[in-house]
Amino acid sequence: MTPTTPGSAQLDTTVTPAQLRVAGDWTLAHYTALKQLSDALHGQYDASTRVDLNGLGALDTAGASLLVELLGSERLGQSTEHPDCTLPAADRALLKTVYGALTDFCVPVKAPQANVGIQLLSRIGRAVDAVWQDTLQLLGFIGLILETLVRGALRPKRWRLTPVVAHIEQTGLDAAPIVALLTFLVGAVVAFLGATVLKSFGASIFTVDLVAFSFLREFGVLLTAILMAGRTASAFTAQIGSMKANEEIDAIRTLGLDPMELLVLPRVLALLVALPMLTFLAMLSGIIGGAVVCALSLDISPAMFLSLLQADIGVQHFLVGMVKAPIFAFLIAAVGCLEGFKVSGSAESVGAHTTSSVVQSIFVVIVLDAVAALFFMEMGW
Incomplete structure (x- = not known):
């Protein structure tokens, strides 16, 4: 059985521009730790920060949703399409599907409730x-x-x-x-x-x-x-x-x-x-x-x-x-x-x-x- 490596995300400020390196397994088994890591990194990088996904290991839907939440659908799409990205095609398709679904999703608008008197008359x-x-x-x-x-x-x-x-x-x-x-x-x-x-x-x-x-x-x-x-x-x-x-x-x-x-x-x-x-x-x-x-x-x-x-x-x-x-x-x-x-x-x-x-x-x-x-x-x- 192949050992699993917990997922990680580190902000490398030694290079210019700064680079966010994503590595390890982003799966449901490590969801709690990855969620805490995502919350901790939130706001520490800007639009100029590059994202390196080449160290990414196993990936499932739960991990893909956290990556979309961490990086944003637009930045994630640019990273997966970058020429230097060596991410497998299956993982790219999974990320694309997840961020497409999250982008298209909208909270249903609750219909306004009619007045009780109007309902009674109706x-x-x-x-x-x-x-x-x-x-x-x-x-x-x-x-x-x-x-x-x-x-x-x-x-x-x-x-x-x-x-x-x-x-x-x-x-x-x-x-x-x-x-x-x-x-x-x-x-x-x-x-x-x-x-x-x-x-x-x-x-x-x-x-x-x-x-x-x-x-x-x-x-x-x-x-x-x-x-x-x-x-x-x-x-x-x-x-x-x-x-x-x-x-x-x-x-x-x-x-x-x-x-x-x-x-x-x-x-x-x-x-x-x-x-x-x-x-x-x-x-x-x-x-x-x-x-x-x-x-x-x-x-x-x-x-x-x-x-x-x-x-x-x-x-x-x-x-x-x-x-x-x-x-x-x-x-x-x-x-x-x-x-x-x-x-x-x-x-x-x-x-x-x-x-x-x-x-x-x-x-x-x-x-x-x-x-x-x-x-x-x-x-x-």
């Missing part, structure tokens, strides 16, 4: 623009669904009844137990709270009206729609999104088939049938839950509960709740299918759009329910 603006773009896409997709539905109505042979029945089973029958259980419990809770509050006014009997009004007009359809938004819209997005990621939708178009007619329309029709049925089941379950609490806590028998229900509650309250069910069903199916078509091609995209479909569906359902409640109240229905 984020709000981007969010509003995103909501507007999503709204336009949803309206366009709804128009495309309606156009496909009208074309299909004029051609009964193209109706796909088997997928519609299969989706009715998935979205309706399979969801019936959870809808019934949830609304039963919510009906019991509403009756219990109503009885607790109305008891202090001696009006516990009106708990029957409270349960019936709330479930026939609002809670039945709203709870069912929210459950369908979380259960069915996400399923539609995941199913269509997986097909989009696997390029199955492109294959469907290649075969000359319409993805709207094949994938979207059966799901929309199925939910248009399933959601009103589930809404009716939710109304019954909620009222039954309230009747159980009334029977156990208020001594209101089932027969008395039904007589009060028949005397005080008109059929228009039932119709107000049911008329909203098809609208919610159509929008939930449209949002779920649209987000599925937005999937790009990765599993992450499928998850992101599935989450987005649930959020958008619930948001649309609640907003429309609030608008409908105000409309019906103003109309006196």
Whole structure:
């Protein structure tokens, strides 16, 4: 193994002009000592000082960077190109590369940080623009669904009844137990709270009206729609999104088939049938839950509960709740299918759009329910 000689740099003032003699191994192993030597020699020579590199031994990138720091890129370039320089070509190339890199390097300029208020307004603006773009896409997709539905109505042979029945089973029958259980419990809770509050006014009997009004007009359809938004819209997005990621939708178009007619329309029709049925089941379950609490806590028998229900509650309250069910069903199916078509091609995209479909569906359902409640109240229905 060849012994290493620590690098050195000495300023020879016995000759005129003065000469800086560089010798030894300028490598990473001697970096600490060479750095101290470089700092000590800094400022002891001027532009007229010559540099002698003929005694230089081994050289690596660390040593080359110290030589550039000690001598400067311009002086080092002149020294390596001097006719008397016997430095090997490989070392000359290394020095040239290092001082070229250090010369070209510049510290990146940090972008000025915007004001917090400007950043907040910018984020709000981007969010509003995103909501507007999503709204336009949803309206366009709804128009495309309606156009496909009208074309299909004029051609009964193209109706796909088997997928519609299969989706009715998935979205309706399979969801019936959870809808019934949830609304039963919510009906019991509403009756219990109503009885607790109305008891202090001696009006516990009106708990029957409270349960019936709330479930026939609002809670039945709203709870069912929210459950369908979380259960069915996400399923539609995941199913269509997986097909989009696997390029199955492109294959469907290649075969000359319409993805709207094949994938979207059966799901929309199925939910248009399933959601009103589930809404009716939710109304019954909620009222039954309230009747159980009334029977156990208020001594209101089932027969008395039904007589009060028949005397005080008109059929228009039932119709107000049911008329909203098809609208919610159509929008939930449209949002779920649209987000599925937005999937790009990765599993992450499928998850992101599935989450987005649930959020958008619930948001649309609640907003429309609030608008409908105000409309019906103003109309006196």
